Amino acid sequence: MSERKIQMDTIQAIKQAYYEQNASQFDSMHIAPHDEHYKSLVHISNFVESLGIESVLDIGAGTGRGILYFREHHADVKAHGIEPSPDMRARAISKGVSPDSIILARAESLPFANQSFDAICEFGVVHHIRHPEIAVQEMMRVARKAIFLSDSNRFGQGPVWTRWIKLFLYKLGIWPPVDWIKNGGKTYIFGPGDGLFFSYSVYDSLPALAEWSERILLLPVSDEKPSKSLFHPLLTSQHVLLVAIRDTSKPAAPVQAVSP
Numbered sequence: 001m002s003e004r005k006i007q008m009d010t011i012q013a014i015k016q017a018y019y020e021q022n023a024s025q026f027d028s029m030h031i032a033p034h035d036e037h038y039k040s041l042v043h044i045s046n047f048v049e050s051l052g053i054e055s056v057l058d059i060g061a062g063t064g065r066g067i068l069y070f071r072e073h074h075a076d077v078k079a080h081g082i083e084p085s086p087d088m089r090a091r092a093i094s095k096g097v098s099p100d101s102i103i104l105a106r107a108e109s110l111p112f113a114n115q116s117f118d119a120i121c122e123f124g125v126v127h128h129i130r131h132p133e134i135a136v137q138e139m140m141r142v143a144r145k146a147i148f149l150s151d152s153n154r155f156g157q158g159p160v161w162t163r164w165i166k167l168f169l170y171k172l173g174i175w176p177p178v179d180w181i182k183n184g185g186k187t188y189i190f191g192p193g194d195g196l197f198f199s200y201s202v203y204d205s206l207p208a209l210a211e212w213s214e215r216i217l218l219l220p221v222s223d224e225k226p227s228k229s230l231f232h233p234l235l236t237s238q239h240v241l242l243v244a245i246r247d248t249s250k251p252a253a254p255v256q257a258v259s260p
Contacts (some may be wrong), residue, residue: 018195036221036239037123040150060125066090089164107135121148127200202242213244
């Protein structure tokens with residue numbers, strides 16, 4: 001067995017154990033009224049009618065927050081989700097999510113045909129994925145009209161000087177090895193609050209989504225005070241909602257498969 005396969009199996013085992021242990025208390029640990037992902041859901045609501053969104057797939061649906069939000073606020077929208085943790089899926093079902101609406105699957109391999117849903121969304125999930133580019137490619141393959149990433153922004157975290165350093169190292173293409181050294185020879189970080197996660201920014205996914213779409217919006221959803229910086233929200237917001245909207249009157253561009 002290769003070292004890479006061993007590492008991936010270890011990562012998956014750590015994640016599954018974390019969600020198995022915390023599924024019953026996940027909402028109290030991670031969900032708060034008007035938090036960053038709730039703000040993202042409100043923003044996404046504003047696009048439902050204007051884009052004619054009739055179906056949504058929530059990637060990493062967890063305990064069903066996104067699905068239940070769409071059911072409450074947009075009864076005509078068919079909301080579905082995928083979730084890799086059986087324990088989290090069971091918790092979602094216990095809260096009233098239909099078993100048919102949330103299936104066991106991983107973001108890196110979505111069990112749906114091309115352009116199956118009008119919109120794809122995720123809320124704080126991509127930064128838990130070892131190869132986010134594969135997950136985003138799958139979203140681009142399955143989405144017809146829009147993709148919404150509500151997630152971390154490493155460049156808006158930490159003291160101001162560290163934000164600039166991270167951006168500089170990222171632009172030089174050497175942030176991954178620096179991050180690996182910083183984490184003691186690991187590609188990931190583990191903490192009791194967020195489980196296992198990786199260094200990620202929605203800006204990492206911007207080039208691919210900009211090519212897929214006709215319009216990109218970047219909306220700050222953190223609790224920071226409004227910023228007058230020219231680099232807002234890049235260097236000012238810990239969490240950002242990236243909105244990618246494509247023109248459905250144009251033929252879909254082929255999405256290239258990405259290997260880990």
